[in-house]
Amino acid sequence: METSPFPFSKYPSSTKSSPMKGTAIIPGDKSISHRSVMFGSLSCGKTIITGLLEGEDVMNTAQAMKEMGAKIEKKENGIWEIEGVGIGNLKQPENTLEMGNSGTSVRLLMGICASQPIKTRFSGDASLTKRPMERVTIALEKMGAKFIYEKEQGKLPLSMEGAQQITPIKYKLPIASAQVKSAIILAGINSPKITTVIEPHPTRDYTENMLKSFGADITSKLNDDGSKTITIKGGKQLTGCNINVPSDPSSAAFPTVAALINKDSEIILPNIGINPLRFGLYETLIEMGADITLVNQKEESGEKVADLIIKGSNKLKAINVPKSRVPSMIDEFPIFAVAASCAVGTTHMEGLAELRVKESDRLAMMAKGLKSCGVNLEEGKDTLTIHGTGTPPKGGTLIETALDHRIAMSFLILGTVTDETIFIDDSSPIKTSFPDFINLMNNLGANING
Numbered sequence: 001m002e003t004s005p006f007p008f009s010k011y012p013s014s015t016k017s018s019p020m021k022g023t024a025i026i027p028g029d030k031s032i033s034h035r036s037v038m039f040g041s042l043s044c045g046k047t048i049i050t051g052l053l054e055g056e057d058v059m060n061t062a063q064a065m066k067e068m069g070a071k072i073e074k075k076e077n078g079i080w081e082i083e084g085v086g087i088g089n090l091k092q093p094e095n096t097l098e099m100g101n102s103g104t105s106v107r108l109l110m111g112i113c114a115s116q117p118i119k120t121r122f123s124g125d126a127s128l129t130k131r132p133m134e135r136v137t138i139a140l141e142k143m144g145a146k147f148i149y150e151k152e153q154g155k156l157p158l159s160m161e162g163a164q165q166i167t168p169i170k171y172k173l174p175i176a177s178a179q180v181k182s183a184i185i186l187a188g189i190n191s192p193k194i195t196t197v198i199e200p201h202p203t204r205d206y207t208e209n210m211l212k213s214f215g216a217d218i219t220s221k222l223n224d225d226g227s228k229t230i231t232i233k234g235g236k237q238l239t240g241c242n243i244n245v246p247s248d249p250s251s252a253a254f255p256t257v258a259a260l261i262n263k264d265s266e267i268i269l270p271n272i273g274i275n276p277l278r279f280g281l282y283e284t285l286i287e288m289g290a291d292i293t294l295v296n297q298k299e300e301s302g303e304k305v306a307d308l309i310i311k312g313s314n315k316l317k318a319i320n321v322p323k324s325r326v327p328s329m330i331d332e333f334p335i336f337a338v339a340a341s342c343a344v345g346t347t348h349m350e351g352l353a354e355l356r357v358k359e360s361d362r363l364a365m366m367a368k369g370l371k372s373c374g375v376n377l378e379e380g381k382d383t384l385t386i387h388g389t390g391t392p393p394k395g396g397t398l399i400e401t402a403l404d405h406r407i408a409m410s411f412l413i414l415g416t417v418t419d420e421t422i423f424i425d426d427s428s429p430i431k432t433s434f435p436d437f438i439n440l441m442n443n444l445g446a447n448i449n450g
């Protein structure tokens with residue numbers, strides 16, 4: 001039933017679809033792509049990257065590394081080649097490093113620049129300039145870098161000056177954040193002494209894993225209380241290497257949930273990264289009764305990958321998501337909330353404070369958008385409780401996406417099952433992480449209008 005054609009019809013929209021069928025190649029992992037470009041640029045010699053995500057965020061990282069002296073080129077067959085400058089040899093950029101929408105770019109690059117004797121200026125778009133930066137700059141100041149916030153304390157734009165000689169620190173992370181952890185490790189890489197990061201709640205470990213492939217002296221130890229201690233002894237050069245970027249489990253989450261909520265679907269998503277520190281959404285969905293099978297498990301560039309087979313055969317049953325699982329599905333809560341809205345029963349999520357400082361306040365944006373689609377829910381300070389009826393909500397509304405790619409994609413997925421069309425105010429942020437999302441979803445059977 002098509003409704004509300006006016007005044008929303010000029011907006012991107014999603015309407016009820018046929019079951020999802022087929023195989024879809026999901027683009028490269030965003031976190032791994034950023035790191036491969038950064039570490040390749042910092043190394044001596046050549047780094048060859050296959051499967052790099054060519055979304056806007058990663059391209060902003062590449063542009064910044066070029067401004068600081070790295071040679072980065074796309075070759076035939078989609079392979080990227082980087083000629084690095086070596087640690088300590090980054091060139092002072094002439095221009096502001098414009099980071100667009102990308103928190104990972106700016107926070108990791110601040111870590112890298114903290115130990116280089118150069119001055120840099122960072123800025124970003126209307127979303128990024130609202131996001132907190134002190135979580136990184138406070139730690140990097142302890143290591144000797146200097147920061148000047150130009151407009152508002154803790155927010156971009158900022159100017160920074162790297163330390164002549166970085167001071168290694170021992171730092172216990174006050175929040176579970178792979179970006180903060182990575183920034184400190186990357187600053188420590190230019191000191192011959194030992195920098196230590198303790199993470200009470202382990203987060204994605206791509207920085208640690210990939211730095212090892214580049215020859216860094218880095219160790220991680222899981223402690224008895226579940227925390228992790230990471231040490232890096234820097235002061236030696238990294239060596240360029242070959243990286244195969246697996247497909248992104250966060251991007252794969254969108255077709256996965258689409259297949260689960262559209263009855264009779266069956267899709268295959270090859271070569272998805274299944275690092276346990278990123279796999280929380282899939283574990284949760286499986287506990288809710290989702291039919292997800294992992295086949296062809298193997299290891300590529302030190303990361304585990306598998307092909308996922310997803311069938312829309314069962315109705316999802318609501319659960320309480322354990323708080324301890326939040327870091328491993330931190331980017332998936334928007335699309336998970338869509339799945340919970342279609343499930344039978346009450347799904348409760350807690351420990352979600354970090355969602356408020358992502359590309360948008362994701363807790364507020366999801367709660368508001370889902371409510372307007374007819375979902376019965378309660379939003380708390382750091383909790384979300386969704387009462388599913390086992391039938392999709394009504395839809396038929398215009399969703400505000402606040403420059404957030406994952407909010408935009410989540411509601412376009414929900415629109416594949418609602419009786420009435422869902423419109424979103426802006427689909428352009430999708431290109432930051434998943435440029436081909438609409439085509440890929442439509443090839444599987446969705447009815448999305450870009």
Ligand code: S3P
Binds near residue numbers: 032204330
């Ligand atoms: C990322 C870490 C996470 C995640 C972001 C990517 C990374 O951020 O939300 O999308 O690549 O390190 P936090 O470290 O702020 O949790």
